[in-house]
Amino acid sequence: MKDRLELNSNAIYLRRNIFNEDVFSPLDIFALINDIENLTLVFYPMSDRLSGMCIKESQSKIIAINSKQSYGRQRFTTAHELYHLFFEDNVKRIICEKGMGIFKSDSEKEADIFASYLLAPYDALRGYIENNRLGGGQNWTFEDIIKIEQFFQLSHQATLYRLVCDGYIDNDKANLLKDNVIQRAVRMGYDDKLYRPSSEEKQYFSTGEYIKRVEELKNKGSITNGKYEELLLDAFRTDIVYNPGEDWKDLYD
Amino acid sequence: MAEFLNVDQSYISKFETGERRIGVDILEKACNLFGCTLKYFEDEKVKYAPMSIAFRANSLQAEDLEAIAEINKIALNMAFINLMLKEKVDIEG
Numbered sequence: 227m228k229d230r231l232e233l234n235s236n237a238i239y240l241r242r243n244i245f246n247e248d249v250f251s252p253l254d255i256f257a258l259i260n261d262i263e264n265l266t267l268v269f270y271p272m273s274d275r276l277s278g279m280c281i282k283e284s285q286s287k288i289i290a291i292n293s294k295q296s297y298g299r300q301r302f303t304t305a306h307e308l309y310h311l312f313f314e315d316n317v318k319r320i321i322c323e324k325g326m327g328i329f330k331s332d333s334e335k336e337a338d339i340f341a342s343y344l345l346a347p348y349d350a351l352r353g354y355i356e357n358n359r360l361g362g363g364q365n366w367t368f369e370d371i372i373k374i375e376q377f378f379q380l381s382h383q384a385t386l387y388r389l390v391c392d393g394y395i396d397n398d399k400a401n402l403l404k405d406n407v408i409q410r411a412v413r414m415g416y417d418d419k420l421y422r423p424s425s426e427e428k429q430y431f432s433t434g435e436y437i438k439r440v441e442e443l444k445n446k447g448s449i450t451n452g453k454y455e456e457l458l459l460d461a462f463r464t465d466i467v468y469n470p471g472e473d474w475k476d477l478y479d
Numbered sequence: 480m481a482e483f484l485n486v487d488q489s490y491i492s493k494f495e496t497g498e499r500r501i502g503v504d505i506l507e508k509a510c511n512l513f514g515c516t517l518k519y520f521e522d523e524k525v526k527y528a529p530m531s532i533a534f535r536a537n538s539l540q541a542e543d544l545e546a547i548a549e550i551n552k553i554a555l556n557m558a559f560i561n562l563m564l565k566e567k568v569d570i571e572g
Contacts, residue, residue, distance in 0.1 A: 268553055272546045275538060279547065281514070281554040284561060290550040319514055319554075321547060436553065439560045448563050457560070461553050 298381030363394030
């Protein structure tokens with residue numbers, strides 16, 4: 227299995243070379259991922275056994291995210307799947323389990339560590355802790371943890387897991403910091419978006435290459451209107467097929 | 480598997496032993512699950528890359544197979560779209 231240092235380097239490589247981002251900033255992963263050519267992102271409400279899935283189909287890449295997970299966890303899953311697609315050889319289709327921890331395969335563990343470092347590189351987390359003078363981890367309050375996860379937009383579980391792995395806090399301390407996260411975060415003035423799943427109308431959704439190419443086929447007259455609609459509906463884009471009216475009114479502000 | 484395909488378990492066993500033939504609709508559903516095309520069943524030369532399930536596969540339930548099949552369907556469509564676009568380029572080019 228790759229060590230953490232190498233996975234951190236992989237994460238920074240992707241930040242710099244694919245996303246054109248520095249090592250310290252929080253990452254708007256869903257905005258940046260649109261820039262990756264040949265990638266389609268699919269949101270689908272899966273059971274809580276699955277976190278996501280990725281598929282390579284010749285040049286095309288597909289990432290599917292369990293939209294019932296919290297927004298923070300969806301960001302983490304996206305980063306996890308990027309590891310499979312960009313840093314592993316011979317990937318065809320991988321279906322990923324939701325849990326975190328020691329019972330996973332090496333490839334899954336690597337993808338989890340990579341995801342954590344992509345969203346919050348080693349030096350970025352360290353810098354944040356030093357700049358905010360948080361001091362030694364064992365003295366941190368619940369609020370300190372929330373500040374960290376809100377800054378990097380990491381799920382609460384992923385944050386605690388990372389802080390334990392990097393040696394800031396121990397497992398006993400982490401176990402004391404698990405309950406009533408939303409309540410505490412909103413009272414600190416944060417939006418609860420990080421901790422909530424996708425809204426109902428976005429639980430089935432897709433963006434990226436697939437949609438673009440279907441439009442291309444239609445514009446070239448290569449497919450019938452029926453096929454065009456079928457392809458869009460298969461990718462859960464009922465909005466394009468049925469509703470190109472009122473919903474698409476621009477604000478231009 | 481039987482639950483996902485919405486058939487009786489004995490139907491699958493009979494298909495496996497060759498006692499029964501399988502309907503195209505069921506075969507299509509199975510194709511979506513395994514991420515292959517119907518052509519795979521018709522043509523021995525078509526290769527199949529099995530999917531990698533990153534955990535104990537027996538903990539998957541019918542609804543998980545449903546989710547996997549729906550995502551695989553999108554990937555199969557993507558392959559179709561790429562092929563159509565390539566053919567178009569070949570003809571025009």
